[in-house]
Amino acid sequence: MDDGDAAHPAGGLVGRSEESALLASFLERAARSGAALLLTGEPGVGRTALLDLAARAAAASGTRVLSSAGAEVEAEVPFAGLHQLLVPVLDEWAALSPLHRGALARSLGYQAGPPADRLVVSTAVLTLLRRVADGGPVLLVVDDLQWLDRVSVAVLGFVARRLSGARVGLLAAARTEDDGSLPPAGLPEHEVRPLDDGAAAELVGSRHPAMAERVRRRIVAAARGNPVALLELPDQLSGRQRAALEALPPVLPLGRRLRTRFAGRVADLPPATRRLLLLAALEGTGDLAVLGAASPGEDWLDVLAPAEEAGLVHVDADTQRVSLRHPLTGSAAVELATSGDRRRAHLALADVLADQPDRRAWHLAEAAVGSDGQAADLLDEAAHRALRRGDGGRAVAALLRAADLSPSGAARARRLSRAAYLGARVLGDLRSVPSLLLQARRADPDGGDALPAALAAAVHLFLGPGDADSAHAGLVRAIGSALRGPVGSGDLDEALSDLLDVCCAAGRADRWPPLESATARLGPRLGPVLAVARSTRGAPARTTAADLSRLDGVLAGIDAEADPARIVRIGAAALAVDRLEECRPALWRVVWDGREGGAAGSAVGALVLLSRDAFDAGRWGEARRTAEEAVERGEALDHRLPAATATGVLALLAAAEGDGATARALAARVSSWAGPRGLHGLEHAAARARALAALAAGDVEEAYRQGTAVGPPGLLPPHLPVALEVPLDLVEAAVRTGRRAEAAAHAAALRELEVVRLRPRPALLAAGCAALAAPDDRAAACFEEAMAVPGADRHPFEHARVRLAYGEHLRRVRATGAARLHLAASLEAFTRLGARPWAARAEHELRATGVSRSPAGRAAPVELTPQEHEISLLAASGLTNKQIGAQLYLSPRTVSAHLYRVFPKLGISSRAALRDALTRVPQEAGNREPA
Known part of the structure; x- marks a missing residue:
């Protein structure tokens, strides 16, 4: 019997919607006019579960269900299957003719006499079933047809071909053998495939x-x-x-049903074949050169031949590889071997793989009996190499196995703590941290301030509960202890990077001195990423040309970087100075790895960074998707801090789009979680979203109050990233509430920063704020300076806001023609973004100049679907079809097909013309999520 337990607890069968629909259609046809169907598939694929599903559905609809199941012990008993099927309808036999009644009675063992002619028996069964169906539909359900006796199979095949108009259905299931053969039933077939x-x-x-x-x-x-x-x-x-x-274990153990399926066939192989199959299972790659070297003196082709003939393996002489038909065949080979056989096989493979240290370490570890310090050290080294390759899961597994092999003490505690830290930070597994740290403390009771343990505890407290104070205290204590001894680079660099994360989130000046003291003490021994992040993230308002030069060096290697945690750290350092664009491909690699079950924790951090960058760059559809995914994945992993950060991005997006209610609700959610935890950095981000929402609604007094919550006018706290984001909101609110002195003080403070002369966005904001705060006779020069900043248009929302303010200024001083130019351009940008309140304000100002209908309102000759518009915007930004597909979860071919339809609609023939053509499209398409 096949598995019948693949049901979801909520009801139905997991992953079987196609088969469920097929069976529903079959049952309808069978009850109406007769039908037959044979479900085929490998053992355990779920055929029985589908039969049970169909039988329950048929019975619920009033169909009479007659069941039979083949059994190996009865496969040679003629008519055994028919007997099981027809016993429930014995009382209907009396209505048959004497010929048919007698044939059935002799065939099924109820009457002595010579064997009946098979045609007569087949006709009798068909007649009987038709008669039973006179009282209502009948469904015959036959499982394990491959074990039904041949005579019963032949009779059922005869019946199945004559069911038309009979209101009788025959639903059977049969196992597909390894050679693909099936019992000769002659029924219509549907192969049940394994689950995706x-x-x-x-x-x-x-x-x-x-x-x-x-x-x-x-x-x-x-x-x-x-x-x-x-x-x-x-x-x-x-x-x-x-x-x-x-x-x-390197090969997973089998349960009873799987052992019956796989182990029995392996056990029938000759001993030499089983030994080579064991080596193949433990070696993992199927490299015949390795297998031959590990089993000298044997002709592997001859030795493997019985397994190949049995359909258990495939030998490819061209590539010199052997592959198992199913991974569980290897499990069976391992289970059938003795512990001595397995140990000798691992040692033989370790000897052969001396030039592959990672694989050798694992084989030595599996061959170890009890503690083995050498194997533990080799696995520890393998874990470091795995992490550098970006394989956090392999690194954690190696550390856990190394801990198992370590004698109780500091080495075991360090490996357990390290596994806990990487599992939480990279893989997103916070749940394992307390248990692993408890084991570490038991292994080394005196190692309470050990850096690896402090790292794991801090990341658990910080990413999950958001306890910044406890995380900060634990890290500071452990870093201080580490600095009093020999200073190592690895763990200390990570501890300081985590402390930097905590300080940024805390948003308090008193949190920084321990970090500043430790980094100053290390000086040139700081890792390059930490050294850059300490400047750009730690004090973004004080970023210098030297800092940006060091960042250039780090960014130059990001495409070759494989460690997901390191990629996210580089991305965070770059985002602080508007340089994330160069990190996008690497961050998307982290996201895809996380989606596939790899670096799930790092993927949440990458999504948060990508969402912020997409908002700043005006790709608001992407910003929403990535932020929502970060929230969903963060909450699923219990990574509540990054989930709250992504919620802040959604609040900012809602505010910019004019959805004030949503913006305030999301900001309140962030504040209510962050406030009690002392996460003032998140509170400041929520305040910025509220300030923007208030500006959009025209509540300038509330906007000023929220803007000054980050810092008083004229003061730009160096350790707050939001300090470089809120000035335009604060200065505009100050000017519109009559606080010109405060506005001028803030604009002047912004002007003094060196970063204003180094990066487009701060330069745009500084010139724009100066223009807003300046008297009318000096404002135009500042606005012109803002408009002339190279690259400022890469931040379209803020660029359009400055341009709108310039247009308003020009209208006030009666430079109507120039005002129209800037107001129309800002209207176009706001409309394209979906910034509705700002577009309405620009439209109002434009009408005040005498333009009755805006250019955006006149030019709408075409209409794109939301998805076409989204794809077109991404293509216009320079992304390839493959990159667009990766962001929108589409194939490159689908992206190409959309663009093929877009070009004629826009009247263009190349991607180069997309940007200009999109300005003529009704912008409502861009404000909806793709269908």
Whole structure:
């Protein structure tokens, strides 16, 4: 019998919507005019579950269900299958003719006599079923047809071909053998395929919701969509293994049903073949050169031949590789081997792989008996290399196994703590941290201030509960302890980077001295990323040309960087000075890895950075999607701090679009979470969103109050990134509420910063604020300066706001023609962005100059769908079809097809003309999410 347990707890079958629809259609046809269907598929794929689903649905609709199931012990008993199927309708036999009644009675063992002619028996069965169907539809359900006796199969095939108009359905299921053969039933077939990865993960998660993500991925990969394997493999793991608190074995153990399926066939192989199959399972890549070297003196082609003939392996002589037909065949080979066999195989492979230290370390670890310091050290080194390659899951697994092999003490505690930290920071696994740290304390009771333990505790407190004070205290204490001894670069660099994160989020000047003291003490020994981030993130308002030069050096290597946590740190340093564009490809790599179950924690951080950059660059559709995904993924991982940060981006976006109610609600959500936790950096971000929402609504007094919540006029707190974001809001609100002195003081403070002369956005804001605060006779020069800033238009919202203010100034001084030019340009930009209140304000000002209808209102000859508009905007920004597809979850071919339709609509023939052509499109299309 195939698995019948692939049901979701909520009802229905996971990943079987196509089959469920097929069965519903089949049952309707069968009840109306007769039909037959054979479900085929590999063992454990869920055929029985589908039969049960159909039988329940049929019975619920009033159909009479007759069932039978083949059994190997009865496969040679003639008519055994028919007997099981027809016993429930014995009382209907009396209505048959004597010929048919007698044939059935002798064939099914109810009457002695010579065997009946098979045609007579087949006709009798068909007649009987038609008679039963006179009282209502009938469904025959036959499972494991491959084990039904041949005579019963032949009779059912005869019946199935003559069901037309009979209101009888025959639904059967049969196992596909490894050679692809099926019993000769002659029925219409539908192959039940294994579940896709998404459905497989859902099925495992429904049964084991607390399972760690990386363990779930391993189960899904090994099961290859087989529901029995997906449900049975996790049960063979310990609770600690399912929670990723212990390393998984290199080959997953089998349960009873899987052992019956896979181990029996491996056990039938010759001993030499089993030994080579064991080596192949443990080696993992199928490299015949390695296998041959690990089993000298054997002709691997001859030795593997029985396994190849049995359909268990495939040998490719051209590539010199052997592949297992199913990963669980390897599990079976491992289970059938003795512990001595497995140890000898691992040692043989370790000897052969001396030039591959990572693989050698794992084989030595698996061959170890009890503690083994050498193997633990080798695995520790392998973990560092895995992290540099960007494989956080492999790094954590290596550290956990190294901890298992370490004698109780500082080395074991350090490895457990390191695994906890990487699991939380990179993989997003906060749940494992307390248990791993408890084990670390038991291993080394005197190591309370050890840096790895402090790192893990801090990231757990900071990313989850958001306890910045406790995280700060723990890191400062541990960093101080580390600085009193020999200073190492790795853990200390990470500890200082985490302390920088805490200080930024805390948004308080008194949090910075310990970090400044430690970094000053280390001086040139600081890692390059930390050194840059300390300047650009730690004091963005004081960024210098030397800082930007160091950032250039870091950004030059980001495309080759593989460590996801390091990529996010570089991105955060770049975002603080508007340089994230150069990090986008690397950050999207992190996001895709996280979506596929890899660096899930780092992916949330990457999404937050990308959402902020997209907002600043005017890609508001992308900003919304990435921020919403960051919130969703952050909350799923219990990474509440990055989720709250992304919520702040959504609040800012809603404010800019004029949705004040949503902006205030989201900002309130951020503040209510951040306030009690002392996360003033988040509170300031929420205040900025409220200030912008108030400006959009015309409540300038409230805008001023919220703007000054970040800092008083004339003061730009150096450690607050938002201090370089809020000046335009604060100065505009100050001017419009009659506080010109305060506006001038803030504009002057902004002008004094060196970064204003180095980056377009601060330069634009400084000139724009100076223009707003200046008397009418000096304002025009400042506005012209703002408009002339190279690259300022890469920040379209703020650029349009300055341009709108310039147009308003020109209208007041009666330079009507010039005013129209700037007002029309700002209207176009606001409309394209979807900044409705600002567009309405520009439209009002434009009408005041005597223009009755805006250019944007006149030019609307075409209309694009929301998705066409989104794709066109991205293409106009210079992205390739592949890059667009990656952002919108579309294939490059689909992107190309959309652009193929867009070009004729816009009357253009090349991508180069997109930017100008899009200004003529009704902008409502760009303000809706793609369909």
